[in-house]
Amino acid sequence: MASPHLLRPFTSRQLSLVEGDGRVMAFGVLGGRYAGSTVQVHAPTLALRVTQLPASISTVVFFDDPMPDGATVATIDDMLAEYEHIETDVLVQHVAATEAVKRVEDGFVREGIDRSRLVALRCPEVMDRALLTRAIETIGEHTWVNPTALMAGIGARLALFGNRSLTPIER
Numbered sequence: 001m002a003s004p005h006l007l008r009p010f011t012s013r014q015l016s017l018v019e020g021d022g023r024v025m026a027f028g029v030l031g032g033r034y035a036g037s038t039v040q041v042h043a044p045t046l047a048l049r050v051t052q053l054p055a056s057i058s059t060v061v062f063f064d065d066p067m068p069d070g071a072t073v074a075t076i077d078d079m080l081a082e083y084e085h086i087e088t089d090v091l092v093q094h095v096a097a098t099e100a101v102k103r104v105e106d107g108f109v110r111e112g113i114d115r116s117r118l119v120a121l122r123c124p125e126v127m128d129r130a131l132l133t134r135a136i137e138t139i140g141e142h143t144w145v146n147p148t149a150l151m152a153g154i155g156a157r158l159a160l161f162g163n164r165s166l167t168p169i170e171r
Contacts, residue, residue, distance in 0.1 A: 007028070007045050015076065018081075020059060025129075038064075039064045061079075079091055089128045092125045093123065100115075101115055119160065126161075
């Protein structure tokens with residue numbers, strides 16, 4: 001059974017976003033932070049909410065807070081402005097990777113991985129609604145999913161917010 005309380009929808013008008021012209025739906029993910037740096041969304045609820053969106057919604061945003069503060073709303077607005085002017089399917093915030101990354105084989109740590117070219121993805125996550133709908137079809141038996149990971153799984157183009165080169169993320 002899908003709980004209606006795990007994804008709180010906000011229209012772009014409710015958030016007073018200048019960008020998006022009413023074509024944006026933002027989802028506050030309740031309890032989304034517990035699983036790591038990006039949100040984990042209840043898969044059945046995500047599928048239900050996306051199918052319930054009005055046809056006019058072309059862009060979906062996820063952020064990890066039940067009620068966005070002014071700084072989050074401003075960040076989403078800036079991301080939407082950038083998203084409208086670049087060729088990408090997903091735009092995500094990022095920070096430099098600071099955690100140790102290791103290559104493990106047969107249960108043993110074999111080597112450390114150079115982190116200089118790695119980033120950790122953060123919310124908000126801005127994405128194309130039509131491709132998200134297609135990505136949801138690949139959920140399978142998963143109970144919790146990250147929307148950006150779903151999009152990457154179907155080959156969507158990902159870009160990092162604030163990355164002036166806007167080079168797609170290497171897979």
